[in-house]
Amino acid sequence: xxxxxxxxxxxxxxxxxxxxxxxxxxxxxxxxxxxxxxxxxxxxxxxxxxxxxxxxxxxxxxxxxxxxxxxxxxxxxxxx
Amino acid sequence: xxxxxxxxxxxxxxxxxxxxxxxxxxxxxxxxxxxxxxxxxxxxxxxxxxxxxxxxxxxxxxxxxxxxxxxxxxxxxxxxxxxxxxxxxxxxxxxxxxxxxxxxxxxxxxxxxxxxxxxxxxxxxxxxxxxxxxxxxxxxxxxxxxxxxxxxxxxxxxxxxxxxxxxxxxxxxxxxxxxxxxxxxxxxxxxxxxxxxxxxxxxxxxxxxxxx
Numbered sequence: 001x002x003x004x005x006x007x008x009x010x011x012x013x014x015x016x017x018x019x020x021x022x023x024x025x026x027x028x029x030x031x032x033x034x035x036x037x038x039x040x041x042x043x044x045x046x047x048x049x050x051x052x053x054x055x056x057x058x059x060x061x062x063x064x065x066x067x068x069x070x071x072x073x074x075x076x077x078x079x080x
Numbered sequence: 081x082x083x084x085x086x087x088x089x090x091x092x093x094x095x096x097x098x099x100x101x102x103x104x105x106x107x108x109x110x111x112x113x114x115x116x117x118x119x120x121x122x123x124x125x126x127x128x129x130x131x132x133x134x135x136x137x138x139x140x141x142x143x144x145x146x147x148x149x150x151x152x153x154x155x156x157x158x159x160x161x162x163x164x165x166x167x168x169x170x171x172x173x174x175x176x177x178x179x180x181x182x183x184x185x186x187x188x189x190x191x192x193x194x195x196x197x198x199x200x201x202x203x204x205x206x207x208x209x210x211x212x213x214x215x216x217x218x219x220x221x222x223x224x225x226x227x228x229x230x231x232x233x234x235x236x237x238x239x240x241x242x243x244x245x246x247x248x249x250x251x252x253x254x255x256x257x258x259x260x261x262x263x264x265x266x267x268x269x270x271x272x273x274x275x276x277x278x279x280x281x282x283x284x285x286x287x288x289x290x291x292x
Contacts, residue, residue, distance in 0.1 A: 019259070019262055020264070041214045041266060044214075044218065045261050045262075045263055047176055048261070049260075057178065058176060062175055063175065
């Protein structure tokens, strides 16, 4: 799965988890906390939604800082 | 047979807790008083001290209650062993960990046993009910189980101290959001759940005539 495809799916998830955020301008450099206002609650919801969408389970990991890091993690998990 | 020693240990701890704290239970709906909990339910309690878990266990001794506890508590090996024997599931509050939610959901939806959570995460001073962490709402949503609020009055002591006093609410179903699980909605529902706990606290004061 390619980064762009993952990014599109992440945008769809963001629309549900954080509907007040404009997900159209999200790129790999977008900061989760500064740009999207993702806190620990939203991050947990995001993780659960990602697990559902991409069909894998998160291992216990340090919280991510950017969308790029999330997408890299998904890519590594999905393309394993 | 494999579980036998753990059952004895749990039984001993619950008997000891019941003897030490002599819990007195008030029910919002007295019809549930004599009934065993037969459905998977998320028991939500306020947190007043470290002994709240054993107190709850001694009250609902007929039910196989599991508990969610902070992962920090599992750092010491003997304590971790004891907590696992007492059916405690660790929650990692620092890192991104979804395994506890999946484990807890599996317990509620597949094994169909009750689960107890202290959503404040730490003890409030002098009976203050602290803001709830939102994991409780997420869990109730994902597992689709009713929530049973249990208010524990803060002033109880060992053996010759005051008896533990507890008020049990009626099971409530959490509203499901049609748009999916957004952070605002979960946040709102978590605050709502805390408000219901505050109402239960007031009901406790009314029934017991204890001054708040």
